[in-house]
Amino acid sequence: MKIDYHIHTEFSCDSEAKMENYVKQALGRDIRMLCFTDHVDLNPDDYGYNYYSPEKYFEAFRKVKEAYGEQLMLCSGIEFGEPHLYADTLKRLTTYPYDFIIGSIHWIGNMFPCQKVREQYSAKEFYTLYWKEVLNTVKQGGFDALGHIDFPKRYYGEIYYVDAEIREIFKRLLDKEMIIEINTSSLRKGHTETMPGKDLLQLYADCGGRYVTIGSDAHVEQDVGEDYETAKSLAEMCGLRQVVYRERKRVIL
């Protein structure tokens, strides 16, 4: 049985996929738990700025749950960008009945790791700024799992970190009873490692991390559940257990 706890639908600006199509794909692939985690982006420079509508999302979610809820477990979620900068909006959104909230850093001020930025900032320079934002966001909290912790890797193709800084991030995260996800989308972009890869996962475990969620970060239904086994065996190798969330509560599988 597979699980996918990070997928995007038409309620994200960068996806046109219907919830129902994900469900149909999932049923054919032995996926028995899905969480629809659409983008909530409040950075004015983001293409998806203010795109998300919880009303429209839940209207569709209720319909698909009614139609397929007995065949697989369907959960509601969001991937909220830069939670520490928009804490009030995040708090407001949590009045909706979400099962799971991912907090992700995509932006550092008005910088996204696009080609132009990559020409200006070396990987080391960019990561240095990036980890500061990650630390700020885990200090603030308010979400369940930190998304794709080494996100710049998807664009730079490499990773840079200082051990002590990552330990501090994990400590703060775990103090707030939050966890990280294993995001497999980097594998579909030609990289050899999931986000995070084995070294950071091992560091997370060394810092006391015990749980992870696993998600494909699919934006089209054909990618649902992709590389699930890779992520699952990586988690097991590091002594981590996969969990899901229901009504914002961790469920150990």
Ligand SMILES: [Zn+2]
């Ligand atoms: Zn993301």
Ligand SMILES: [Zn+2]
């Ligand atoms: Zn995502």
